Amino acid sequence: MNGPQVIHARNNWGLKLPSGKDQNPLPAAVEISPPEELTVLLKQSPGGISLPMVKVGQKVFKGQKIAGPARNTFGSFLHAPVSGTVTSIIEANDSAHIKRAIIIANDGLDTVHDDCTPISNPFQRSPRFIRKHIAEGGIVGLGGALFPAAIKLNPAPGIKTLLINGVECEPYINCDNQLLQQYPERVLSGTQLMLHVLGAEEAVIAIEQDMVHALISMQAATDALNDPRIRVVSVPDVYPAGGERQLIEIITGLQVPHGGLPADLGVICQNAGTAAAIDQWINSGEPLISRMVTVCGNATAAAQNFVVRIGTPIAAIVNALQATDVSRVIIGGSMMGVTADSTAEPISKASNCIILSSGDNFSPAPEEMPCIRCGDCVPVCPARINPQLLLESMSTNNTRQSEALGALDCIDCGCCDYVCPSGIDLTARFKIAKQTIWEQHLLAIRAERSQQRFADHEKRWLTASNEERETLDAQTAGFHDVQANSKSALDDMLKRLNSPTPDDGTLKDEPRKNDEADQ
Amino acid sequence: MSFLSSSPAPHQHSQRNVAQMMRDVLLAMFPVSLMLCWTYGWGVLLNILFAASCCWLLEAAALKIRGRNLQPWLTDGSAPLTGVLLALALPPLTPWWLIVIASLFAIVFAKHLYGGLGYNLFNPAMAGYAVLLISFPAYMAWWPDLSAGSSLNDTLHYFLYGTAAADALSGATPLDALQTGLKQMQTLPELVANGTLATAGSAEWVWINLAAIAGGLFLLMRRTITWQIPAGVILGLTLSALIAWIGDAAVNPSPWLQLVSGGTMIGVFFIATDPVSSASTPKGKLIYGAGIGLLTYVIRTWGAYPDGFAFAVLLMNLAVPLIDRYTRPTLYGQVQ
Ligand code: SF4
Ligand code: SF4
Numbered sequence: 001m002n003g004p005q006v007i008h009a010r011n012n013w014g015l016k017l018p019s020g021k022d023q024n025p026l027p028a029a030v031e032i033s034p035p036e037e038l039t040v041l042l043k044q045s046p047g048g049i050s051l052p053m054v055k056v057g058q059k060v061f062k063g064q065k066i067a068g069p070a071r072n073t074f075g076s077f078l079h080a081p082v083s084g085t086v087t088s089i090i091e092a093n094d095s096a097h098i099k100r101a102i103i104i105a106n107d108g109l110d111t112v113h114d115d116c117t118p119i120s121n122p123f124q125r126s127p128r129f130i131r132k133h134i135a136e137g138g139i140v141g142l143g144g145a146l147f148p149a150a151i152k153l154n155p156a157p158g159i160k161t162l163l164i165n166g167v168e169c170e171p172y173i174n175c176d177n178q179l180l181q182q183y184p185e186r187v188l189s190g191t192q193l194m195l196h197v198l199g200a201e202e203a204v205i206a207i208e209q210d211m212v213h214a215l216i217s218m219q220a221a222t223d224a225l226n227d228p229r230i231r232v233v234s235v236p237d238v239y240p241a242g243g244e245r246q247l248i249e250i251i252t253g254l255q256v257p258h259g260g261l262p263a264d265l266g267v268i269c270q271n272a273g274t275a276a277a278i279d280q281w282i283n284s285g286e287p288l289i290s291r292m293v294t295v296c297g298n299a300t301a302a303a304q305n306f307v308v309r310i311g312t313p314i315a316a317i318v319n320a321l322q323a324t325d326v327s328r329v330i331i332g333g334s335m336m337g338v339t340a341d342s343t344a345e346p347i348s349k350a351s352n353c354i355i356l357s358s359g360d361n362f363s364p365a366p367e368e369m370p371c372i373r374c375g376d377c378v379p380v381c382p383a384r385i386n387p388q389l390l391l392e393s394m395s396t397n398n399t400r401q402s403e404a405l406g407a408l409d410c411i412d413c414g415c416c417d418y419v420c421p422s423g424i425d426l427t428a429r430f431k432i433a434k435q436t437i438w439e440q441h442l443l444a445i446r447a448e449r450s451q452q453r454f455a456d457h458e459k460r461w462l463t464a465s466n467e468e469r470e471t472l473d474a475q476t477a478g479f480h481d482v483q484a485n486s487k488s489a490l491d492d493m494l495k496r497l498n499s500p501t502p503d504d505g506t507l508k509d510e511p512r513k514n515d516e517a518d519q
Numbered sequence: 520m521s522f523l524s525s526s527p528a529p530h531q532h533s534q535r536n537v538a539q540m541m542r543d544v545l546l547a548m549f550p551v552s553l554m555l556c557w558t559y560g561w562g563v564l565l566n567i568l569f570a571a572s573c574c575w576l577l578e579a580a581a582l583k584i585r586g587r588n589l590q591p592w593l594t595d596g597s598a599p600l601t602g603v604l605l606a607l608a609l610p611p612l613t614p615w616w617l618i619v620i621a622s623l624f625a626i627v628f629a630k631h632l633y634g635g636l637g638y639n640l641f642n643p644a645m646a647g648y649a650v651l652l653i654s655f656p657a658y659m660a661w662w663p664d665l666s667a668g669s670s671l672n673d674t675l676h677y678f679l680y681g682t683a684a685a686d687a688l689s690g691a692t693p694l695d696a697l698q699t700g701l702k703q704m705q706t707l708p709e710l711v712a713n714g715t716l717a718t719a720g721s722a723e724w725v726w727i728n729l730a731a732i733a734g735g736l737f738l739l740m741r742r743t744i745t746w747q748i749p750a751g752v753i754l755g756l757t758l759s760a761l762i763a764w765i766g767d768a769a770v771n772p773s774p775w776l777q778l779v780s781g782g783t784m785i786g787v788f789f790i791a792t793d794p795v796s797s798a799s800t801p802k803g804k805l806i807y808g809a810g811i812g813l814l815t816y817v818i819r820t821w822g823a824y825p826d827g828f829a830f831a832v833l834l835m836n837l838a839v840p841l842i843d844r845y846t847r848p849t850l851y852g853q854v855q
Contacts, residue, residue, distance in 0.1 A: 017531075171531065245851060258852035328524045339525035355530075366536035367591055370637030374540070375745070375799030384848040388799050406850045414529030421535040422637075428527035 004219050004232040006209070007250060013382040014238040014246070015415050017171050017335070025213045026178050029292060031307040032320050034082045034106055038311035039346040042067055042078070042100040045146035050075040052102055058086045061113035063287050065136075066102055069148070076148050076349075077138040080104060081289040081309035083111040097342060104311070116285040127197040130282070132470075134197075137281035138288045138349075142273035143244070144332070146350050149274055153197045160266035162203040163251065164191055164275055166218070167235055167242035169208055170333030173353040175292035176272050178305040180207060180214035183276055184221035190275030191230060193282055198268060203230045205272070206247055210237040239335065240413045244269045246382050258409075273352075288349060297330075297356035299323045308347050314354060315343040325358035334362060335414040366423035377416035377426065383409040387416040387426050394433050399440065407433045537636075540794075541596030543743040547734035548603055548789055554730040555607065558723045559663055561674040562611035567603055569615060569678075573622040574602035581631040597636050601625050604644035607785050608829065609651070610662045612674065614681035617658060621647035641836045642796040645829045652824060660825065662692055665720045693719040694781035695825040697772055706769040721780060728784040735788030744792040747801055751808020752787045752815075753778065759816040777816065786815075786828040796836045803839075803846035810835045 042050045050067035060066055060080040069075035084107040092100050122130055135150035143165055164187065168176045180187060191203045205222070207215050219232050235241050235250050245256050248267055256262050262269055273292065280286050289310055296303035300323045308317065318326055330337040331351050347354075355361070377387040385406040393401040410430045417427045461469055555563045578598035582589055605621055625647030633639040652659050658681075676682075696719035700710040710716055738744045756777055763771035777783065791797065791811050798807035811831045818827020 249851075255852045255854055258850065260852070326523070328526075330530055332528075334531040335529040337528055337530065339530075340523060341525065342523065362530045363532050363534055365532045369537045369591065369595065370635070372537055372540075372637050372794045373797070373799045374794035375801070375804065378800050378848065381848075383851045385850065386800060386843070386847050389843065389847065405847075409850050409852070412528070417529050418531065419533050419535070421533075421537050421540055423532070423536065425527055427529060431527075 004215050004234045006234045012379055014240060015380055015418060017239045026181050028182055029178050029305040029307055032317055034309045035312055035316035036106050038081055038104045039098060039313055040078055040102045040311040041348050044348045045350060048075040048146055049073040050078050052089050054086050056086055056088055060086060061111050063116035063289060064113035074148055076140045077136055079138055079287040079289050081311045082106040083109050098344060118285040119282050122193060122282050123196055130197050134278055139277050139281060140349055141271055143271035144350050153194060155263040155268060158266055159198045159200045159268050162194055162198055162200045163267055163269040164203060164205040164272050165242060165247055165269055166205055166207040166272035167247055169239045169242040170335050172296050172355055173333040174294040175305055175352050177211050177214050179273055179276050179292055181217045184218045186276040186279040187272050188221055188225050190279035193278050194270060195229060204251060205232045206235050206251060208237045209234045240382055243411055293347060293351055294353040298361045299326045299356035299358040310347055310349055312347045313344050314340060318343055323356050326356045328357040330355040336412060368424055369422040371422055371424060374421060376419045380415040380419055382413060383411055385410060394429060399437050402433050403437050407437055538595045540743050541600050543738060543741050544600055544789060547737045550730040550733050551727060551785055554727045559611035561671045565678055566606035566609055566613055570606040570618050570622060571599040571602035573619055574598045574626050577622055577626040581627055598626060601643045604790055605647050608648045612663050612677045615678055617651055617655060621651050624650045637795055639795055642793050642832050645832045648829050649833055692781050693721040693724050697780060698825050701770060725779045728779045731784035731788055747804035748792045748797060748808040749787045751805045752791050752812040755809035755812020756816055759813050781826050790832060798839050798842045800843060800846040803842040806842055807835055
């Protein structure tokens with residue numbers, strides 16, 4: 001029996017941060033019992049919009065589909081996290097604080113919907129069927145971006161490696177650590193399913209070196225499974241080693257080409273949580289209606305992981321834990337998390353961590369001074385931006401130069417911000433710069449490419465069969481909503497539009513009988 | 520519904536700030552200041568205190584005139600730091616009005632006319648010192664004679680009136696002595712043999728430089744400065760000196776002599792590393808430092824001034840925008 005392969009740091013970007021995590025084996029995570037009322041957001045991520053499939057007053061069962069992806073967005077299917085009644089549907093233009101959401105009154109029975117059945121013998125099914133089923137289960141990338149897993153599992157041919165991202169490098173977040181310790185078999189089974197869908201040769205499960213117990217349990221489960229395609233590697237505990245492109249660089253030593261996708265290197269990256277969610281759906285019949293959430297911060301007793309239903313308001317968690325004096329809530333980790341406006345905000349598929357603080361829990365940034373050009377921000381940037389020069393270009397409103405200096409490549413990791421002795425909120429400013437550049441770009445892109453391509457797609461869609469429509473939809477998915485999303489999302493979009501439809505190819509290679517069986 | 524306090528990510532920060540960095544540098548200069556006082560007497564202390572207060576007051580005046588808040592600028596420590604750096608560059612006996620002139624140039628012209636902290640192109644202390652070097656070369660070349668020793672009274676007298684008994688000022692730094700001697704066609708072995716270097720305090724200056732190195736190591740340990748600039752300067756100076764020295768050891772000072780005669784190490788660790796006026800990328804810092812080293816050697820060897828460090832720094836300040844542009848790291852994914 002071999003231990004996990006240890007990968008050493010090749011780069012000097014990033015930060016060594018105090019992890020703020022528990023280094024002991026984690027006790028089993030318990031579920032926070034679902035509250036009386038749940039708020040399922042219809043806009044789970046900036047680029048993902050779902051449209052309601054239920055009406056106010058309708059009775060729903062646990063696991064029942066209540067919303068489906070809006071055409072041309074990266075939305076996903078949403079399912080009722082509990083059984084109960086839809087009490088209201090909040091639209092985008094409502095004056096309510098929370099917008100676009102389905103409110104469900106919990107009947108407390110957790111009656112499961114009939115659709116929630118496992119797939120028997122999934123490996124006998126066609127990749128296409130499994131992929132479609134994954135989409136039905138509302139499975140999205142749980143690393144934070146919430147990119148629909150099924151779209152990502154449908155790349156151009158030639159994928160060699162499936163990279164399972166179990167590198168939880170951001171301080172405080174501990175939910176993948178829990179998953180890897182408590183349910184290594186689920187992660188492995190999800191990994192095998194994805195290997196099947198992708199037809200990839202190998203899967204690499206990457207775990208941060210200081211997640212010792214996750215490494216031990218994952219390695220033991222991998223040894224027990226004895227699938228020669230799957231191996232566990234330990235990566236340096238550098239923040240942000242868990243960024244998709246950063247992790248690929250650490251593991252392969254290669255950088256994803258600028259403007260390209262990991263698939264260009266033959267790699268597809270999925271979060272460990274996503275793998276477990278796929279297993280949960282295919283093998284247990286439970287769609288993505290709950291997730292592992294780390295709850296920590298000085299307003300709670302101790303950091304702990306809980307299984308929480310999607311749609312549980314933060315207030316319900318605060319109540320359940322009897323946290324007092326909560327004056328600030330961060331959804332996510334201490335480096336990239338966003339502050340919640342109110343405790344009425346619910347858990348979304350992306351909420352990996354909730355930090356409940358009373359007073360100021362963190363070391364605040366020093367009072368802002370002008371940039372003293374110390375250059376400390378330069379070596380830490382994983383995107384290899386010179387943040388100091390970028391800041392300078394922004395102060396002169398030179399968007400063209402900002403772009404040339406890599407503004408769009410900024411991954412918002414906050415490393416530059418963290419080290420800046422002048423206390424400049426570089427990350428927040430770069431987000432604004434990106435927004436401005438994208439707005440300009442989108443105008444141009446809309447004018448040129450979209451007119452052409454889009455018209456073609458629309459025409460084809462009208463005459464296409466149902467199957468083809470799906471492919472076409474996948475190709476144009478997200479097009480209307482990318483400005484708020486990352487650059488890679490749009491790159492991905494354009495690539496998809498320009499590529500021959502990969503699904504057409506795979507369809508032909510597959511034995512017909514499977515497809516018939518699937519219908 | 521409760522509305523909570525919000526702030527943009529990241530929520531966590533390192534515990535560093537500008538004022539603390541400046542304080543670190545001030546602290547790091549303590550050993551070398553002490554050593555200079557030990558060697559040259561009260562004048563050094565007087566210079567330091569006077570220059571620091573002068574710069575601080577001028578900073579306040581400049582802020583006032585520019586209509587800026589006095590906070591946080593007056594407590595960030597950058598103005599007194601400029602004063603101390605200036606004082607360490609000056610001869611231990613300098614009349615007060617020269618210090619006022621230098622401080623004025625440093626703080627008002629080199630710093631505030633460019634926009635204040637963070638925006639200055641030139642190293643303020645070196646800009647102020649350079650003005651004195653050019654305008655009052657005689658004052659800048661007079662160093663107290665080590666053997667004479669100066670009382671507090673004499674020092675004050677000179678400080679106030681700029682005159683003193685002539686023999687008390689016949690001294691020079693080892694670097695001056697070296698340069699003058701070489702210009703008079705003496706060879707190095709001769710200068711050593713006839714004691715010129717020893718009289719000028721070559722042994723004492725080794726200690727002064729060692730004290731500066733101690734402070735520099737402290738700054739490196741505290742990560743207030745990075746290793747690239749000091750390494751660059753030392754490398755640049757050593758290599759150029761080494762080549763010449765190997766060529767003809769009789770007339771070219773050894774790299775060791777170059778490094779420990781005069782305040783080279785003060786420059787290496789405290790002056791060249793001024794963040795604002797130096798390069799900001801790791802590679803750029805190396806190049807910037809090496810440039811200073813090389814130019815220092817060139818000016819020392821062929822220039823009219825005994826120590827070229829100040830001019831080397833100012834010249835390299837000019838090159839910084841260019842260096843920064845060409846040493847930008849390659850964006851992720853653009854590596855060929
Ligand atoms: S510039 Fe962007 S990617 Fe680089 S360190 Fe700052 S936040 Fe991270
Ligand atoms: S870390 Fe801050 S002060 Fe230093 S160069 Fe970067 S932006 Fe400027």
